[in-house]
Amino acid sequence: MEKYFKIKEISTLFNIGIDSLRYYEKIGLIKPKRGKNNYRLYSVKDIYKLNIIADLRKLHFSLSEIKEYLEDLSLSNTYNLLNKQNKIVEEEIKQLEKQKALLEIQIENLDLYKKMTVEEFEIKELESRRIVKLETDVYLDEEVDFSIRFLQKQHGFKLHQFENYEIGASMLKEDIKDGIVGKYNTVFMLQENSKGNTGEFLPKGSYLSYVYKGSYKKLKNNLEKIFEFAKNKNLKLDNTIYELYYIDTRYTEIEEEYLTEIQVLIKE
Numbered sequence: 001m002e003k004y005f006k007i008k009e010i011s012t013l014f015n016i017g018i019d020s021l022r023y024y025e026k027i028g029l030i031k032p033k034r035g036k037n038n039y040r041l042y043s044v045k046d047i048y049k050l051n052i053i054a055d056l057r058k059l060h061f062s063l064s065e066i067k068e069y070l071e072d073l074s075l076s077n078t079y080n081l082l083n084k085q086n087k088i089v090e091e092e093i094k095q096l097e098k099q100k101a102l103l104e105i106q107i108e109n110l111d112l113y114k115k116m117t118v119e120e121f122e123i124k125e126l127e128s129r130r131i132v133k134l135e136t137d138v139y140l141d142e143e144v145d146f147s148i149r150f151l152q153k154q155h156g157f158k159l160h161q162f163e164n165y166e167i168g169a170s171m172l173k174e175d176i177k178d179g180i181v182g183k184y185n186t187v188f189m190l191q192e193n194s195k196g197n198t199g200e201f202l203p204k205g206s207y208l209s210y211v212y213k214g215s216y217k218k219l220k221n222n223l224e225k226i227f228e229f230a231k232n233k234n235l236k237l238d239n240t241i242y243e244l245y246y247i248d249t250r251y252t253e254i255e256e257e258y259l260t261e262i263q264v265l266i267k268e
Contacts, residue, residue, distance in 0.1 A: 002043060002044070003043075003044065004033070004035070004041035004042060004043055005041070005042045005047070006039060006040070006041065006042075007021055007022075007032075007039075007040045007042070009042075010042050010046075010047070010050065013047075014050050014054055016050070016054075021040075024050075024053070024063075025040070027063060027067060028067060029049070029053060029063065029066065029067055029070065030042070030046050030049050030050065030053075031046075032046055049070060052066070052069075052070065052073075053066055053070075056069070059085050059089075060085075060088075061081075061085065065081075069081055109246075110247075110251070113246045113247055113259050116211050116246075116259065117211065118211045118212055118213050118259075119210075119211070119212055119213075120210075120211075121208065121209070121210055121226075121229050122208075122209045122210075123206055123207070123208060123209070123266070124206070124207045124209050124263070125205075125206055125207075126202075126204065126205065126206075126207050126263075127204050128201040128202065128203060128204040129190055129201060129202040130190070130191045130200070130201055131188040131189060131190055131191060131200050131201065131202055132188065132189050132191065132200065133186045133187065133188035133189075133200055134186065134187050134188070135185065135186050136184065136185065136186065136187060137183065137184070137185060138169075138183075138184050138187075165189045165190060165191070166189070166190040166244055166245075166246070167187070167188070167189050167190075167244075167245050167248075168187070168188055168189075168190070168242055168243050168244040168245060169184040169186065169187045169188070169242075169243050169245075170184065170185060170186045170187075170188070170240050170241060170242050170243070171183060171184050171185060171240075171241050171243070172185060172239055172240060172241070173237060173238070173239045173240070173241055173264075174239060176223055176241070181219060181220045181223065182216075182219060182220075188200075188202075190202075190244075202242065203265060205265050205266065205268075206265070206266045207263045207264060207265055207266065208226060208229070208230060208235060208237065208263070208264045208266055209261060209262070209263050210222060210225065210226055210261070210262045211259065211260070211261045211262075212259075212260055212262075213256065213257070213258065213259055213260075214255060214256050214258055215255040215256070215258065216255075216258070216260070219243075222262060223241070223262070226262060226264065230264075230266075235266050236266065236267040237264045237265070237266060237267065238264060238265035238266070238267055240264075240265070241262060241263075241264050242262070242263040242264070243260055243261070243262055243263075244260065244261040244263065245258075245260055246259040246260065246261065247259035248260075
């Protein structure tokens with residue numbers, strides 16, 4: 001005599017909600033027979049189907065795919081189904097490996113930023129750096145963030161919080177000399193490799209660099225320090241001043257943890 005199981009027993013055995021079992025029946029995945037009082041009764045055949053369903057759900061098959069498979073259950077279809085899913089999993093692994101590599105780079109960058117010397121002047125020899133940029137006139141930090149987002153969208157960058165790019169903005173020395181501090185005329189993103197699709201570059205040359213931690217309210221005072229240092233060292237500075245935002249609102253809400261580098265090209 002064939003043994004049958006009630007819906008509560010099946011729910012407990014497979015850790016499947018009763019509502020899910022009812023839905024499986026509704027869409028034709030399983031077809032329990034009805035006993036007295038119209039109770040659902042699950043046979044051994046229903047149980048092996050539920051085993052298959054549970055295994056395939058773990059592999060992220062949709063219910064419609066599972067239904068199609070169960071309607072033509074054969075060794076050939078099983079092979080094709082698993083082979084198809086294996087390719088999907090391989091692609092998912094590739095994407096996860098890319099994400100892992102990205103996260104590792106970000107961790108390395110943060111470790112590097114922690115070791116950066118702050119509030120000291122340095123002259124750096126820098127190669128030309130490819131950028132994508134947006135010409136704009138913004139004054140507030142929030143407006144700079146918005147402009148960066150707009151730039152990302154314009155160039156098709158994915159808006160992931162921890163994407164591996166450096167962002168920055170530029171201002172004009174002449175504006176600062178006129179008492180206008182914090183007015184930015186461009187925002188930009190550095191592109192890691194030279195295979196980008198833009199012809200925009202930050203110029204090669206010697207740069208006066210100053211890295212500081214903390215609020216952007218320090219900008220005016222730090223610019224004054226830079227101008228004073230350049231004057232004392234007889235350095236002629238270019239009109240464009242670059243800010244690179246290493247640690248900003250992407251990483252922390254604590255202003256004291258912000259890390260910013262000011263770079264100004266030294267004229268020959």
